[in-house]
Amino acid sequence: MKQVKIRCPYCGAHAVLRPSTAVYQDKARPGRYVYVCARYPLCDSYVGAHKGTLLPMGTLANGDLRNKRIQAHRAFNRLWESGAMKKWQAYQWMQAKFGLCSKQAHIAMFSTYMCDKLISECDKVAANMKLTA
Numbered sequence: 001m002k003q004v005k006i007r008c009p010y011c012g013a014h015a016v017l018r019p020s021t022a023v024y025q026d027k028a029r030p031g032r033y034v035y036v037c038a039r040y041p042l043c044d045s046y047v048g049a050h051k052g053t054l055l056p057m058g059t060l061a062n063g064d065l066r067n068k069r070i071q072a073h074r075a076f077n078r079l080w081e082s083g084a085m086k087k088w089q090a091y092q093w094m095q096a097k098f099g100l101c102s103k104q105a106h107i108a109m110f111s112t113y114m115c116d117k118l119i120s121e122c123d124k125v126a127a128n129m130k131l132t133a
Contacts, residue, residue: 008037008045008060015060017049035060047108058108065112072107072115075122084129097121 006015015035020028022036023046033049035056040046045060061069080090095105098117110118 003054004035004056006035006056006060008039008043010045010060010062011037011039011043013038013043015046017054020048058106058110061108065115068112068115069107069110072110072118072122075119075126076107078126079122082126082129084125093125094118 003017007013008015016038017033018036020032020034022040023034032051033054034046035049036046037043037060043062045062047060048057049055050057058069076090076094079085079093080087085093091102091105094100095102098105098114107115107118
């Protein structure tokens with residue numbers, strides 16, 4: 001398992017791999033890791049690491065972007081959790097809608113702009129399919 005070299009997009013410092021307790025304290029999951037800006041908590045950017053590979057799950061994000069990604073996940077997940085689509089179909093829809101390849105179709109890599117676009121498009125689909133929130 002090799003650590004990845006990442007720079008913080010907010011302050012330019014290197015990110016360091018830490019146990020998830022560094023960010024989540026009591027709510028951390030055992031054996032999980034996060035890439036945290038070396039200036040944390042002054043610079044509040046981090047991203048989770050995949051269990052087993054320690055590869056980052058996406059890009060470092062500050063609190064505002066993390067919140068936006070949570071909102072985007074809720075809107076997107078509604079499409080397949082409602083039964084309107086299967087999960088793989090929802091990902092194919094997202095890829096086609098935004099012209100993404102499968103490696104790009106991860107909300108953990110999205111900017112605020114992309115999250116807003118995804119939320120808007122998911123809301124349109126949900127309204128057309130009369131899905132409840």
